[in-house]
Amino acid sequence: MAIGLSIGFSALIALITGLTFDAMSDGLRAEFDPILTTLGGWIFGMVLVITLAVTSVTSEYSSRLVRTTFILNPNRNRVFAAKAIVIALLGVAISAIVIPGMFLISQPIYHFYGLQTASVTDHDAARYLIIAPLLEGLNHALIPFAFAWLLRSTASAITASIGFSVLPWMITPMVPLWVQENVLRYLPDNAKDCLLGQLGPGAPTYLGDTAAIVVMAVWIVGALTAAVFVLNRRDV
Protein backbone atom coordinates (compact mmCIF):
# COMPACT_ATOMS: atom_id res chain seq x y z
CA MET A 1 0.00 0.00 0.00
CA ALA A 2 2.82 2.40 0.89
CA ILE A 3 4.47 1.57 -2.43
CA GLY A 4 1.23 2.35 -4.26
CA LEU A 5 0.81 5.57 -2.26
CA SER A 6 4.33 6.71 -3.10
CA ILE A 7 3.90 6.13 -6.82
CA GLY A 8 0.37 7.55 -6.81
CA PHE A 9 1.44 10.65 -4.89
CA SER A 10 4.25 11.28 -7.37
CA ALA A 11 1.74 10.97 -10.21
CA LEU A 12 -0.46 13.50 -8.42
CA ILE A 13 2.45 15.92 -8.01
CA ALA A 14 3.29 15.51 -11.71
CA LEU A 15 -0.35 16.21 -12.59
CA ILE A 16 -0.49 19.35 -10.42
CA THR A 17 2.85 20.49 -11.80
CA GLY A 18 1.55 20.03 -15.35
CA LEU A 19 -1.73 21.84 -14.62
CA THR A 20 -0.11 24.80 -12.85
CA PHE A 21 3.17 25.05 -14.74
CA ASP A 22 2.14 28.01 -16.88
CA ALA A 23 1.00 29.92 -13.80
CA MET A 24 4.34 29.40 -12.03
CA SER A 25 6.92 32.17 -11.69
CA ASP A 26 9.83 32.19 -14.14
CA GLY A 27 12.17 31.16 -11.31
CA LEU A 28 10.14 28.08 -10.39
CA ARG A 29 9.81 27.08 -14.03
CA ALA A 30 13.55 27.42 -14.46
CA GLU A 31 14.11 25.18 -11.44
CA PHE A 32 11.84 22.41 -12.79
CA ASP A 33 13.76 19.13 -12.97
CA PRO A 34 11.94 16.14 -14.52
CA ILE A 35 14.05 13.71 -12.48
CA LEU A 36 14.15 15.16 -8.95
CA THR A 37 10.53 16.33 -8.97
CA THR A 38 9.42 12.69 -9.17
CA LEU A 39 10.75 12.02 -5.65
CA GLY A 40 7.77 13.86 -4.12
CA GLY A 41 5.93 10.69 -3.12
CA TRP A 42 8.94 9.08 -1.46
CA ILE A 43 7.73 10.07 2.01
CA PHE A 44 5.39 7.03 2.01
CA GLY A 45 8.14 4.67 0.87
CA MET A 46 10.45 6.17 3.46
CA VAL A 47 7.90 5.56 6.24
CA LEU A 48 7.50 1.97 5.00
CA VAL A 49 11.26 1.32 5.09
CA ILE A 50 11.61 2.95 8.53
CA THR A 51 8.66 0.99 9.93
CA LEU A 52 9.98 -2.35 8.65
CA ALA A 53 13.48 -1.61 9.95
CA VAL A 54 12.21 -0.63 13.40
CA THR A 55 9.66 -3.42 13.83
CA SER A 56 12.17 -6.06 12.73
CA VAL A 57 13.74 -5.38 16.14
CA THR A 58 11.03 -4.00 18.43
CA SER A 59 8.40 -6.64 17.58
CA GLU A 60 10.76 -9.22 19.09
CA TYR A 61 11.01 -7.19 22.28
CA SER A 62 7.24 -6.68 22.57
CA SER A 63 6.54 -10.42 22.07
CA ARG A 64 9.57 -11.35 24.24
CA LEU A 65 10.73 -13.61 21.40
CA VAL A 66 14.04 -11.75 21.54
CA ARG A 67 14.94 -14.06 24.44
CA THR A 68 14.33 -17.10 22.27
CA THR A 69 16.42 -15.52 19.52
CA PHE A 70 19.38 -15.02 21.85
CA ILE A 71 18.98 -18.44 23.49
CA LEU A 72 19.17 -20.00 20.01
CA ASN A 73 21.98 -17.67 18.89
CA PRO A 74 23.93 -16.39 21.91
CA ASN A 75 26.40 -14.52 19.70
CA ARG A 76 24.65 -11.14 19.67
CA ASN A 77 26.99 -9.61 17.07
CA ARG A 78 26.03 -12.35 14.64
CA VAL A 79 22.30 -11.84 15.15
CA PHE A 80 22.75 -8.07 14.79
CA ALA A 81 24.79 -8.40 11.60
CA ALA A 82 22.35 -10.90 10.04
CA LYS A 83 19.37 -8.67 10.74
CA ALA A 84 21.23 -5.55 9.52
CA ILE A 85 22.07 -7.23 6.20
CA VAL A 86 18.47 -8.36 5.66
CA ILE A 87 17.07 -4.94 6.58
CA ALA A 88 19.58 -3.09 4.36
CA LEU A 89 18.70 -5.34 1.41
CA LEU A 90 14.99 -4.92 2.09
CA GLY A 91 15.36 -1.12 2.28
CA VAL A 92 17.26 -1.00 -1.01
CA ALA A 93 14.78 -3.41 -2.65
CA ILE A 94 11.76 -1.32 -1.64
CA SER A 95 13.50 1.86 -2.80
CA ALA A 96 14.45 0.13 -6.05
CA ILE A 97 10.75 -0.51 -6.72
CA VAL A 98 9.34 2.79 -5.49
CA ILE A 99 11.85 5.31 -6.89
CA PRO A 100 11.86 4.01 -10.51
CA GLY A 101 8.10 3.57 -10.21
CA MET A 102 7.67 7.23 -9.26
CA PHE A 103 10.01 8.28 -12.08
CA LEU A 104 8.30 6.15 -14.72
CA ILE A 105 4.75 7.21 -13.85
CA SER A 106 5.63 10.92 -13.83
CA GLN A 107 7.32 11.17 -17.25
CA PRO A 108 4.21 10.52 -19.44
CA ILE A 109 2.32 13.10 -17.41
CA TYR A 110 5.06 15.71 -17.96
CA HIS A 111 5.04 14.75 -21.66
CA PHE A 112 1.23 15.14 -21.81
CA TYR A 113 1.51 18.71 -20.51
CA GLY A 114 4.42 19.50 -22.83
CA LEU A 115 7.02 19.76 -20.07
CA GLN A 116 10.60 18.66 -20.23
CA THR A 117 10.94 14.89 -19.69
CA ALA A 118 13.74 12.46 -18.89
CA SER A 119 14.42 8.96 -20.12
CA VAL A 120 16.04 6.08 -18.26
CA THR A 121 18.68 6.07 -21.01
CA ASP A 122 19.76 9.63 -20.14
CA HIS A 123 23.00 9.70 -18.19
CA ASP A 124 21.65 11.83 -15.34
CA ALA A 125 18.43 9.81 -15.02
CA ALA A 126 20.27 6.48 -15.09
CA ARG A 127 22.70 7.68 -12.43
CA TYR A 128 19.82 8.91 -10.29
CA LEU A 129 17.85 5.67 -10.64
CA ILE A 130 20.86 3.66 -9.48
CA ILE A 131 22.13 5.93 -6.69
CA ALA A 132 18.81 7.08 -5.19
CA PRO A 133 17.51 3.59 -4.20
CA LEU A 134 20.88 2.77 -2.70
CA LEU A 135 21.15 5.95 -0.63
CA GLU A 136 17.50 6.22 0.39
CA GLY A 137 17.32 2.49 1.17
CA LEU A 138 20.48 2.32 3.28
CA ASN A 139 19.89 5.62 5.07
CA HIS A 140 16.27 4.94 6.01
CA ALA A 141 16.80 1.28 6.86
CA LEU A 142 20.03 1.20 8.86
CA ILE A 143 19.79 4.33 11.01
CA PRO A 144 16.22 3.49 12.20
CA PHE A 145 17.38 -0.11 12.70
CA ALA A 146 20.07 1.20 15.05
CA PHE A 147 17.56 3.47 16.81
CA ALA A 148 15.31 0.43 17.36
CA TRP A 149 18.05 -1.47 19.24
CA LEU A 150 18.85 1.62 21.28
CA LEU A 151 15.25 2.51 22.18
CA ARG A 152 13.56 -0.95 22.09
CA SER A 153 10.15 0.68 21.55
CA THR A 154 8.31 0.83 18.22
CA ALA A 155 6.67 4.21 18.80
CA SER A 156 9.85 5.88 20.12
CA ALA A 157 12.10 4.50 17.39
CA ILE A 158 9.72 5.35 14.51
CA THR A 159 9.13 8.85 15.89
CA ALA A 160 12.86 9.42 16.37
CA SER A 161 13.67 8.11 12.89
CA ILE A 162 11.05 10.15 11.04
CA GLY A 163 11.89 13.21 13.12
CA PHE A 164 15.58 12.78 12.41
CA SER A 165 14.91 12.60 8.66
CA VAL A 166 12.21 15.22 8.26
CA LEU A 167 12.80 17.76 11.03
CA PRO A 168 16.13 19.18 9.77
CA TRP A 169 14.58 19.70 6.33
CA MET A 170 11.58 21.46 7.90
CA ILE A 171 13.56 23.79 10.15
CA THR A 172 16.30 24.69 7.69
CA PRO A 173 14.66 27.96 6.50
CA MET A 174 13.96 28.97 10.11
CA VAL A 175 17.37 28.57 11.72
CA PRO A 176 20.35 30.95 11.57
CA LEU A 177 22.84 30.50 8.77
CA TRP A 178 25.60 29.23 11.08
CA VAL A 179 23.32 26.39 12.26
CA GLN A 180 22.70 25.45 8.64
CA GLU A 181 26.39 25.59 7.80
CA ASN A 182 27.75 23.91 10.93
CA VAL A 183 25.01 21.55 12.11
CA LEU A 184 22.40 20.72 9.49
CA ARG A 185 25.03 20.35 6.77
CA TYR A 186 26.50 17.33 8.56
CA LEU A 187 23.29 15.36 9.02
CA PRO A 188 22.90 12.18 6.92
CA ASP A 189 19.76 13.25 5.04
CA ASN A 190 21.44 16.46 3.96
CA ALA A 191 24.48 14.51 2.76
CA LYS A 192 22.18 12.16 0.84
CA ASP A 193 20.34 15.10 -0.77
CA CYS A 194 23.68 16.56 -1.86
CA LEU A 195 24.67 13.26 -3.48
CA LEU A 196 21.32 13.07 -5.27
CA GLY A 197 21.77 16.59 -6.63
CA GLN A 198 18.85 18.02 -4.69
CA LEU A 199 21.15 20.65 -3.18
CA GLY A 200 23.49 22.66 -5.35
CA PRO A 201 26.83 24.33 -4.51
CA GLY A 202 25.00 27.56 -3.74
CA ALA A 203 23.06 26.08 -0.82
CA PRO A 204 24.43 26.82 2.67
CA THR A 205 24.26 23.11 3.60
CA TYR A 206 25.93 21.89 0.43
CA LEU A 207 28.62 19.20 0.66
CA GLY A 208 30.83 17.92 -2.16
CA ASP A 209 30.46 14.27 -3.18
CA THR A 210 33.37 12.93 -1.13
CA ALA A 211 32.42 14.85 2.00
CA ALA A 212 28.78 13.77 1.60
CA ILE A 213 29.76 10.10 1.29
CA VAL A 214 31.97 10.39 4.39
CA VAL A 215 29.19 12.10 6.40
CA MET A 216 26.63 9.41 5.45
CA ALA A 217 29.06 6.60 6.18
CA VAL A 218 30.04 8.06 9.57
CA TRP A 219 26.39 8.37 10.59
CA ILE A 220 25.41 4.87 9.48
CA VAL A 221 28.49 3.16 10.90
CA GLY A 222 28.32 5.28 14.08
CA ALA A 223 24.65 4.47 14.71
CA LEU A 224 25.22 0.75 14.11
CA THR A 225 28.30 0.72 16.35
CA ALA A 226 26.42 2.44 19.18
CA ALA A 227 23.55 -0.04 18.81
CA VAL A 228 25.76 -3.13 18.85
CA PHE A 229 27.72 -1.77 21.83
CA VAL A 230 24.53 -1.24 23.82
CA LEU A 231 23.12 -4.61 22.73
CA ASN A 232 26.17 -6.42 24.07
CA ARG A 233 26.05 -4.60 27.41
CA ARG A 234 22.32 -4.76 28.16
CA ASP A 235 20.36 -7.64 29.61
CA VAL A 236 17.71 -9.00 27.25
Add this chain to the structure above:
Amino acid sequence: MITATGWTKRYGGTVAVDDLTFQVKPGIITGFLGPNGAGKTTTMRLILGLDKATEGTVTVNEHAYRDKRAPMQEIGALIDPAAVHGGRSAYHHLLWQAQAGGLPRHRVDEVLELAGLADVAGKKVGGFSLGMQQRLGIASALLGDPPVLLFDEPVNGLDPEGIQWVRALVRRFASEGRTVLLSSHLMTEMEQTADHVLVIGRGRLVADLPMEEMTRQSAQSHVKVVSPRADELVSHLEARGALVSNGTPNELTVTGLDTSVIGAIAFAHGIPLNELSTHRASLEAAFMELTRDSVEYRAQRDLAA
Protein backbone atom coordinates in the same frame (compact mmCIF):
# COMPACT_ATOMS: atom_id res chain seq x y z
CA MET B 1 27.10 -30.02 34.30
CA ILE B 2 26.31 -26.43 35.26
CA THR B 3 28.89 -24.72 37.47
CA ALA B 4 28.39 -21.29 39.02
CA THR B 5 31.24 -19.63 40.88
CA GLY B 6 30.94 -16.47 42.97
CA TRP B 7 28.08 -15.31 40.87
CA THR B 8 26.58 -11.88 41.59
CA LYS B 9 24.04 -9.78 39.76
CA ARG B 10 23.22 -6.23 40.81
CA TYR B 11 20.65 -3.85 39.33
CA GLY B 12 21.86 -0.47 40.52
CA GLY B 13 21.82 -0.74 44.29
CA THR B 14 19.67 -3.89 44.35
CA VAL B 15 21.41 -7.22 44.64
CA ALA B 16 19.36 -9.85 42.75
CA VAL B 17 21.87 -12.70 43.05
CA ASP B 18 24.59 -12.59 45.66
CA ASP B 19 27.77 -14.65 45.42
CA LEU B 20 26.14 -17.89 44.26
CA THR B 21 28.37 -20.93 44.00
CA PHE B 22 26.85 -24.29 43.10
CA GLN B 23 26.99 -27.22 40.73
CA VAL B 24 24.13 -28.93 38.95
CA LYS B 25 25.28 -32.48 38.36
CA PRO B 26 24.31 -34.87 35.57
CA GLY B 27 22.27 -38.00 36.21
CA ILE B 28 20.01 -36.46 38.83
CA ILE B 29 17.13 -33.99 38.91
CA THR B 30 18.07 -30.82 40.73
CA GLY B 31 15.21 -28.72 42.05
CA PHE B 32 15.63 -24.98 42.26
CA LEU B 33 13.54 -23.45 45.02
CA GLY B 34 13.06 -20.01 46.44
CA PRO B 35 10.33 -17.54 47.37
CA ASN B 36 9.00 -15.07 44.78
CA GLY B 37 11.68 -12.53 43.95
CA ALA B 38 14.45 -14.71 45.39
CA GLY B 39 16.39 -14.67 42.11
CA LYS B 40 15.47 -18.02 40.52
CA THR B 41 14.50 -16.65 37.12
CA THR B 42 17.43 -14.22 37.18
CA THR B 43 19.71 -17.17 37.80
CA MET B 44 18.23 -19.12 34.89
CA ARG B 45 18.59 -16.08 32.64
CA LEU B 46 22.20 -15.66 33.75
CA ILE B 47 22.94 -19.29 32.90
CA LEU B 48 21.53 -18.69 29.41
CA GLY B 49 23.54 -15.51 28.85
CA LEU B 50 20.42 -13.34 28.60
CA ASP B 51 21.58 -11.31 31.60
CA LYS B 52 25.18 -10.48 32.30
CA ALA B 53 26.63 -11.29 35.71
CA THR B 54 28.13 -8.36 37.62
CA GLU B 55 30.73 -10.72 39.10
CA GLY B 56 31.56 -14.40 38.89
CA THR B 57 31.22 -16.99 36.17
CA VAL B 58 28.88 -19.73 35.10
CA THR B 59 29.70 -22.53 32.72
CA VAL B 60 27.60 -25.19 31.08
CA ASN B 61 29.76 -28.20 30.31
CA GLU B 62 32.87 -26.08 30.96
CA HIS B 63 32.01 -23.22 28.61
CA ALA B 64 30.03 -20.01 29.03
CA TYR B 65 26.69 -20.16 27.21
CA ARG B 66 27.53 -17.13 25.06
CA ASP B 67 30.61 -18.91 23.70
CA LYS B 68 28.66 -21.92 22.47
CA ARG B 69 28.45 -22.43 18.73
CA ALA B 70 25.54 -24.90 18.75
CA PRO B 71 23.70 -24.15 21.99
CA MET B 72 20.49 -25.99 21.07
CA GLN B 73 22.39 -29.27 20.96
CA GLU B 74 23.85 -28.55 24.40
CA ILE B 75 21.09 -26.91 26.45
CA GLY B 76 17.33 -27.02 26.21
CA ALA B 77 15.62 -24.22 28.09
CA LEU B 78 12.03 -23.51 29.03
CA ILE B 79 11.98 -19.93 30.27
CA ASP B 80 8.96 -18.09 28.90
CA PRO B 81 6.58 -20.38 26.99
CA ALA B 82 4.11 -17.53 26.39
CA ALA B 83 6.71 -15.73 24.25
CA VAL B 84 5.42 -16.83 20.86
CA HIS B 85 4.33 -15.30 17.58
CA GLY B 86 0.59 -15.90 17.95
CA GLY B 87 -0.03 -16.09 14.21
CA ARG B 88 2.36 -18.99 13.64
CA SER B 89 1.37 -22.64 13.83
CA ALA B 90 3.00 -24.87 16.43
CA TYR B 91 4.87 -26.60 13.61
CA HIS B 92 6.26 -23.35 12.21
CA HIS B 93 7.06 -22.02 15.67
CA LEU B 94 9.31 -25.03 16.15
CA LEU B 95 10.54 -25.07 12.56
CA TRP B 96 12.09 -21.58 12.68
CA GLN B 97 13.86 -22.51 15.89
CA ALA B 98 15.13 -25.77 14.37
CA GLN B 99 16.36 -23.92 11.28
CA ALA B 100 18.01 -21.21 13.41
CA GLY B 101 19.80 -23.94 15.34
CA GLY B 102 20.82 -25.91 12.24
CA LEU B 103 18.65 -28.89 13.18
CA PRO B 104 16.97 -31.25 10.72
CA ARG B 105 13.27 -30.77 9.98
CA HIS B 106 12.34 -34.24 11.26
CA ARG B 107 13.20 -33.13 14.82
CA VAL B 108 10.14 -30.86 14.71
CA ASP B 109 7.83 -33.82 14.05
CA GLU B 110 9.58 -35.87 16.71
CA VAL B 111 9.24 -33.31 19.49
CA LEU B 112 5.64 -32.51 18.53
CA GLU B 113 4.89 -36.21 18.91
CA LEU B 114 6.82 -36.38 22.19
CA ALA B 115 4.96 -33.37 23.62
CA GLY B 116 1.57 -34.72 22.56
CA LEU B 117 1.01 -31.83 20.17
CA ALA B 118 1.12 -33.71 16.85
CA ASP B 119 -2.65 -33.37 16.39
CA VAL B 120 -2.55 -29.58 16.83
CA ALA B 121 0.68 -28.97 14.91
CA GLY B 122 -1.13 -26.89 12.29
CA LYS B 123 -3.02 -24.72 14.77
CA LYS B 124 -1.97 -21.15 15.56
CA VAL B 125 -0.16 -20.97 18.86
CA GLY B 126 -1.98 -17.75 19.77
CA GLY B 127 -5.01 -19.88 20.52
CA PHE B 128 -3.18 -22.37 22.71
CA SER B 129 -4.15 -22.86 26.35
CA LEU B 130 -1.55 -22.32 29.08
CA GLY B 131 -0.96 -26.07 29.27
CA MET B 132 -0.50 -26.39 25.51
CA GLN B 133 1.90 -23.43 25.51
CA GLN B 134 3.82 -25.17 28.25
CA ARG B 135 4.04 -28.39 26.20
CA LEU B 136 5.16 -26.34 23.19
CA GLY B 137 7.85 -24.67 25.28
CA ILE B 138 9.10 -28.05 26.44
CA ALA B 139 9.04 -29.29 22.82
CA SER B 140 11.22 -26.29 21.88
CA ALA B 141 13.68 -27.14 24.65
CA LEU B 142 13.96 -30.72 23.40
CA LEU B 143 14.51 -29.85 19.72
CA GLY B 144 18.28 -30.23 19.91
CA ASP B 145 18.10 -33.39 22.08
CA PRO B 146 20.42 -31.62 24.54
CA PRO B 147 22.31 -33.18 27.46
CA VAL B 148 21.40 -30.26 29.76
CA LEU B 149 17.82 -29.20 30.48
CA LEU B 150 16.72 -26.04 32.23
CA PHE B 151 13.02 -25.86 33.00
CA ASP B 152 11.53 -22.82 34.76
CA GLU B 153 8.15 -23.78 36.27
CA PRO B 154 7.54 -26.61 33.78
CA VAL B 155 4.25 -27.82 35.25
CA ASN B 156 2.52 -24.41 35.31
CA GLY B 157 -0.92 -24.76 33.79
CA LEU B 158 -0.59 -28.48 33.11
CA ASP B 159 -3.36 -30.92 33.95
CA PRO B 160 -2.57 -33.99 36.12
CA GLU B 161 -1.76 -36.05 33.03
CA GLY B 162 0.58 -33.30 31.84
CA ILE B 163 2.27 -33.11 35.25
CA GLN B 164 2.85 -36.86 35.21
CA TRP B 165 4.22 -36.56 31.69
CA VAL B 166 6.74 -33.88 32.73
CA ARG B 167 7.72 -35.92 35.79
CA ALA B 168 8.28 -39.06 33.74
CA LEU B 169 10.12 -37.08 31.07
CA VAL B 170 12.64 -35.45 33.41
CA ARG B 171 13.17 -38.73 35.27
CA ARG B 172 13.92 -40.43 31.99
CA PHE B 173 16.36 -37.68 31.00
CA ALA B 174 18.13 -37.86 34.35
CA SER B 175 18.35 -41.65 34.11
CA GLU B 176 20.01 -41.20 30.70
CA GLY B 177 22.73 -39.18 32.44
CA ARG B 178 21.54 -35.73 31.44
CA THR B 179 21.72 -32.67 33.67
CA VAL B 180 18.26 -31.48 34.72
CA LEU B 181 17.55 -28.24 36.60
CA LEU B 182 13.91 -27.57 37.49
CA SER B 183 12.44 -24.58 39.24
CA SER B 184 8.95 -24.79 40.68
CA HIS B 185 6.77 -23.26 43.34
CA LEU B 186 4.87 -26.52 43.72
CA MET B 187 6.56 -28.18 46.70
CA THR B 188 4.66 -31.46 46.51
CA GLU B 189 5.57 -31.74 42.85
CA MET B 190 9.21 -30.95 43.55
CA GLU B 191 9.26 -33.40 46.44
CA GLN B 192 8.12 -36.17 44.13
CA THR B 193 10.47 -35.25 41.31
CA ALA B 194 13.79 -33.79 42.49
CA ASP B 195 16.72 -35.76 43.89
CA HIS B 196 18.70 -32.73 45.00
CA VAL B 197 17.66 -29.19 45.89
CA LEU B 198 19.17 -25.75 45.63
CA VAL B 199 17.33 -23.18 47.73
CA ILE B 200 17.88 -19.46 47.32
CA GLY B 201 16.48 -16.65 49.37
CA ARG B 202 17.10 -12.95 48.70
CA GLY B 203 19.58 -13.97 46.04
CA ARG B 204 21.77 -16.05 48.38
CA LEU B 205 22.19 -19.79 48.39
CA VAL B 206 20.41 -21.04 51.49
CA ALA B 207 20.72 -24.79 50.92
CA ASP B 208 22.41 -27.16 48.48
CA LEU B 209 21.73 -30.73 49.53
CA PRO B 210 19.97 -34.00 48.63
CA MET B 211 16.18 -33.93 48.97
CA GLU B 212 16.22 -36.54 51.74
CA GLU B 213 18.75 -34.55 53.74
CA MET B 214 16.71 -31.37 53.29
CA THR B 215 13.58 -32.87 54.83
CA ARG B 216 15.52 -34.81 57.47
CA GLN B 217 17.37 -31.69 58.66
CA SER B 218 14.13 -29.81 59.17
CA ALA B 219 13.19 -29.06 62.79
CA GLN B 220 9.83 -30.52 61.95
CA SER B 221 11.32 -33.95 61.28
CA HIS B 222 11.14 -35.97 64.48
CA VAL B 223 10.81 -39.39 66.01
CA LYS B 224 7.61 -40.27 67.82
CA VAL B 225 8.12 -42.47 70.88
CA VAL B 226 5.27 -44.03 72.84
CA SER B 227 6.18 -45.82 76.06
CA PRO B 228 4.48 -46.47 79.43
CA ARG B 229 7.72 -45.19 81.04
CA ALA B 230 8.17 -42.17 78.74
CA ASP B 231 9.10 -39.78 81.57
CA GLU B 232 11.96 -42.03 82.57
CA LEU B 233 13.26 -42.20 79.01
CA VAL B 234 13.44 -38.38 78.66
CA SER B 235 16.57 -37.94 80.78
CA HIS B 236 18.41 -40.75 78.96
CA LEU B 237 17.63 -39.23 75.58
CA GLU B 238 18.57 -35.72 76.66
CA ALA B 239 21.85 -37.05 78.01
CA ARG B 240 22.65 -38.14 74.44
CA GLY B 241 21.92 -34.67 73.08
CA ALA B 242 18.34 -35.13 71.90
CA LEU B 243 15.67 -32.45 72.13
CA VAL B 244 12.62 -34.01 73.72
CA SER B 245 9.15 -32.64 74.14
CA ASN B 246 6.11 -34.29 75.69
CA GLY B 247 2.95 -34.64 73.70
CA THR B 248 0.12 -36.64 75.13
CA PRO B 249 0.88 -38.76 78.24
CA ASN B 250 3.37 -41.55 77.45
CA GLU B 251 4.25 -39.90 74.12
CA LEU B 252 7.52 -38.10 73.29
CA THR B 253 8.59 -36.07 70.28
CA VAL B 254 12.34 -36.47 69.79
CA THR B 255 14.66 -34.59 67.46
CA GLY B 256 18.40 -35.05 67.11
CA LEU B 257 18.48 -38.86 67.36
CA ASP B 258 17.23 -41.43 64.92
CA THR B 259 15.06 -44.45 65.69
CA SER B 260 17.90 -46.96 65.94
CA VAL B 261 19.72 -44.92 68.61
CA ILE B 262 16.51 -44.26 70.58
CA GLY B 263 15.62 -47.96 70.42
CA ALA B 264 19.07 -48.92 71.67
CA ILE B 265 18.88 -46.45 74.58
CA ALA B 266 15.45 -47.74 75.60
CA PHE B 267 16.66 -51.35 75.36
CA ALA B 268 19.78 -50.61 77.41
CA HIS B 269 17.64 -49.21 80.22
CA GLY B 270 14.94 -51.86 79.98
CA ILE B 271 12.25 -49.35 78.97
CA PRO B 272 9.50 -50.91 76.88
CA LEU B 273 8.37 -49.09 73.72
CA ASN B 274 4.90 -49.25 72.23
CA GLU B 275 5.73 -47.12 69.20
CA LEU B 276 8.91 -45.81 67.61
CA SER B 277 8.39 -44.07 64.29
CA THR B 278 10.02 -41.42 62.13
CA HIS B 279 7.94 -38.43 61.03
CA ARG B 280 9.72 -36.67 58.22
CA ALA B 281 8.91 -33.02 57.51
CA SER B 282 7.40 -32.23 54.13
CA LEU B 283 9.54 -30.31 51.65
CA GLU B 284 7.14 -27.43 52.10
CA ALA B 285 7.74 -27.32 55.86
CA ALA B 286 11.49 -27.60 55.39
CA PHE B 287 11.40 -24.89 52.70
CA MET B 288 9.34 -22.52 54.84
CA GLU B 289 11.73 -23.03 57.70
CA LEU B 290 14.77 -22.32 55.53
CA THR B 291 13.38 -19.27 53.76
CA ARG B 292 11.54 -17.72 56.70
CA ASP B 293 13.88 -14.75 56.66
CA SER B 294 14.18 -14.56 52.89
CA VAL B 295 10.61 -13.93 51.83
CA GLU B 296 10.51 -10.80 49.71
CA TYR B 297 6.74 -10.44 49.36
CA ARG B 298 4.66 -11.50 52.37
CA ALA B 299 0.92 -11.01 52.92
CA GLN B 300 0.09 -8.96 56.00
CA ARG B 301 -0.61 -11.17 58.98
CA ASP B 302 -4.09 -9.76 59.58
CA LEU B 303 -5.04 -10.23 55.94
CA ALA B 304 -3.76 -13.76 55.89
CA ALA B 305 -5.62 -14.68 59.08
